[in-house]
Amino acid sequence: MEPSDEALMAAITQGDKGAFDVFLTRHLPPINAYAYRLTGSRADADDVSQDVFLKVWQKAATYRKGKVKVTTWLHTIAHNAVVDLLRRRRPQVPVEESTLTTTDPQEDSERLHKLLGALPLNQRTAVALCLLGEHSTREAAHILRMTPRAVESLISRARRSLKEAMHHE
Amino acid sequence: MNEAMHIDSFRALLDARGADMNDWPHAQRLAAQALLRASTEAQQELASAQALEQTLSALRMHSVTPGLATRISALAEPVDPLRPLFDWLTEKLWRPAAMLLAPLMVGAIIGATVPGEEERYDTYLADYPWIDTQEFVIDE
Numbered sequence: 001m002e003p004s005d006e007a008l009m010a011a012i013t014q015g016d017k018g019a020f021d022v023f024l025t026r027h028l029p030p031i032n033a034y035a036y037r038l039t040g041s042r043a044d045a046d047d048v049s050q051d052v053f054l055k056v057w058q059k060a061a062t063y064r065k066g067k068v069k070v071t072t073w074l075h076t077i078a079h080n081a082v083v084d085l086l087r088r089r090r091p092q093v094p095v096e097e098s099t100l101t102t103t104d105p106q107e108d109s110e111r112l113h114k115l116l117g118a119l120p121l122n123q124r125t126a127v128a129l130c131l132l133g134e135h136s137t138r139e140a141a142h143i144l145r146m147t148p149r150a151v152e153s154l155i156s157r158a159r160r161s162l163k164e165a166m167h168h169e
Numbered sequence: 170m171n172e173a174m175h176i177d178s179f180r181a182l183l184d185a186r187g188a189d190m191n192d193w194p195h196a197q198r199l200a201a202q203a204l205l206r207a208s209t210e211a212q213q214e215l216a217s218a219q220a221l222e223q224t225l226s227a228l229r230m231h232s233v234t235p236g237l238a239t240r241i242s243a244l245a246e247p248v249d250p251l252r253p254l255f256d257w258l259t260e261k262l263w264r265p266a267a268m269l270l271a272p273l274m275v276g277a278i279i280g281a282t283v284p285g286e287e288e289r290y291d292t293y294l295a296d297y298p299w300i301d302t303q304e305f306v307i308d309e
Contacts, residue, residue: 017242020242024242028237032234033231039230046237049233052242057245061257062256113228115224131225132228156184157184159184159218163218163220166217167218
C-alpha cells in the first residue's frame with residue numbers, strides 16, 4: 001500500500017531521504033504544472049519546483065497535520081514562490097494578437113498559455129487551481145488567502161476574459 | 170413550472186459553472202434548456218463556453234522537464250539529526266523570546282539616551298553663561 005502524504009511528511013521531518021524521493025515523484029508533476037501555468041516559462045517553473053521541494057525537505061516540521069491537506073500546503077508554498085519570482089520581474093509585455101493564430105499543436109499549446117498569461121495573476125491562479133488542477137474553491141481560497149466566494153468570482157471573470165480573448169483571435 | 174431564464178443569467182451561469190450543464194442545479198438546468206431551444210444567442214454562448222472547456226482540457230496536459238526530479242533529489246542533502254529539534258525550538262520560542270527582549274531593549278535605549286545627573290547639571294549651567302562656576306569652588 002502506498003504511504004499517505006501525512007506519513008511521508010512525518011518521515012521527511014526525521015530526515016528520511018527515501019520518503020522525500022517518493023514524495024517528490026508523487027507531487028513534482030502537479031507543482032511543476034502549476035508553476036508553469038502561472039509563470040508561462042519552463043525554466044521558471046523548474047526553479048520554483050526546486051525551491052518548493054527543497055523547502056519541504058528543510059522545513060517539513062512546519063507542516064501542521066490536519067490543518068490543511070498536504071497538497072494545499074504545497075501549493076501555498078509554490079504560490080508564494082511564484083509571487084516572489086514575478087515581483088522581481090519587470091511587467092510582462094502584452095501578448096500581440098498576431099501571435100495568437102496558428103494550427104500547429106505545439107504552437108497551439110503556447111498560444112493557450114499566452115491566453116492564460118494575459119489574465120491577472122489572481123484569476124490565473126484560480127484557473128490553474130480549480131479548472132486545470134483538482135482543487136476545490138475552498139482549497140484555492142486558502143492558498144489565495146481569500147473567501148471561497150471571491151475565488152468563484154475570479155473563476156467567472158477568468159472564463160469571461162478567456163472567451164472574449166478566444167473570440168477576438 | 171420553471172421561470173424563464175434571461176440570456177444574461179444564462180451567460181453568468183456559464184461563466185460560474187462551466188459548459189457542462191450536468192453540474193448545474195436542476196431548476197437552472199431545466200430553465201437553461203428551455204432557453205436554448207428558443208434562443209440562437211444562447212446556443213452561441215453555449216458553443217463558445219464549450220470551446221473554452223476544450224481549450225482548458227488541452228492546457229491540463231503537462232510533462233515535467235526530464236531529469237528535474239533527479240536534480241532536486243541530489244540537492245536535498247542529509248540533515249543534522251538535531252534539525253527537527255532546532256526547527257521546533259525556533260518556531261515555538263521566538264514569540265516568548267521577543268516578548269522578553271522587547272522591554273530589555275526599551276530599557277537599554279532609554280538608558281543610553283536620557284542624560285545622567287552630572288550631564289543635566291552641565292546643560293543647565295550652559296543656559297546661564299554669566300554664572301561663574303569657579304566662584305563656587307572652595308579653595309583648600
